[in-house]
Amino acid sequence: MKHLFFAGALALFSLPALASPANSFAFGAPAAAAKADRSVEIIMGDMYYAPRSLQVKAGETVRFVLINKGAVAHEFSLGDAAMHARHQQEMIAMQGQMDHAAMGHGSMQHGAMMKHDDPNTVMVAPGKRAELTWTFTQATPIEFACNVPGHYQAGMVGELIIGQ
Template sequence: MTLTKSMVLASAVALSPAVLAGGTHGHGHGSSIGEPGVASEASRTITVELYDNYYEPEQIEVSAGETVRFVLENKGNLVHEFNIGTPSMHEAHQEEMMMMVEHGVIQGGKLNHHMMEMDMGNGHSMKHDDPNSVLIEPGKSGEIVWTFSNESNIEFACNVPGHYQAGMYGDVTFK
């Protein structure tokens, strides 16, 4: 968890008080999965609806090097995440998301924004602000713009405790 990650492009992620881009948890973007994109360079927009506990659509097809704008709408009753990463990235991130629940940041259907600012020591907090991820309360929406590399093992997933295990993940396939 570092607070020094600052690669969020203002045009790449739309933030509101109820929508927070994902994690100073250290599992953000990486060259193997891609990098933050610029909205004006997106080849298309894909709307993804987040339900309790699945996505619609459940699979997304992209091309290597393609920039996609994702519009994310939480249609469920719980807080959900849309996180682009590899299965191992999701597994590591789930442990940190559990800490967010244990400290009262994620409270079922709402986020405690005050607790997200909590000082965990050594420059760490519960902020959730990597450009490959967004945490969304019910009835709210968010956005991620992402440029994909040629990684063959990418998923989008919700890493809120229990959600991934309940089937809330989807495959990113390459053309």
């Protein structure tokens, strides 16, 4: 039974990689922190980000310093609303797999073990810090959001405007 769970989890984690080329996003690409033009600190609380909106320029490389001051794990993910909707469905599927595996062995911390390797996303444990550095290439509005099930719907989303 354990082997089936791990095989299913591996297949689920592989789906995003098969859907599009690695590091291919219309609004930009991951970058090395040393290449950043500036750093922006973002506080992650339980169901909020501070600041709630950001403005960057096309061609700018930004190092996001993420500080989770909340009681549960939160995610920082860059993308448009459609991308976040797809990611939320993946997160719900991961949660369902974890719930099935736990089968009554106590509840897991909300967001725990929902890890993946999407280059536009970072999961941050409570009380921890993480970083994501990104070069924005195209002037377009996107969002930064937490796609842990229920968090986006509770208002954990911010506006990121990529200007000229």
